[in-house]
Amino acid sequence: MAQDGVTRYVRYAHQGRRPYGILEQDTIKELDGDLFGSPAETGATVALSDVRLLAPVEPSKVIAIGLNYRTHVEEGGRDIPEHPMIFVRWNDSQVGHDQPLVRPKASHIFD
Secondary structure, three states: OOOOOOOEEEEEEEOOEOOEEEEEOOEEEEEEOOOOOOOEEEEEEEEHHHOEEOOOOOOOOEEEEOOOOHHHHHHOOOOOOOOOOEEEEOHHHOOOOOOOOOOOOOOOOOO
């Protein structure tokens, strides 16, 4: 349930398109433009049940920092490194709501 005064932006797939929108209960109000520009409502709406929610953004690159949770490092049986690890994620590794996470064949650790 949305909190009062909170705008819930979504990115979704519907009829071959991938627009942004504003989610209000079970309805999405379509936006024209990019969330980081000046998007405007188009007047079109679509039912939430008729769309597939996507990852909220399409990054060109994702740079991540390991060691953001000390307990996570410890539970993996690893020593705490002196400096955090920096690593990348491919932009297509982002998934939308209720979409499956797929472990790459070459990956032995998946978390």
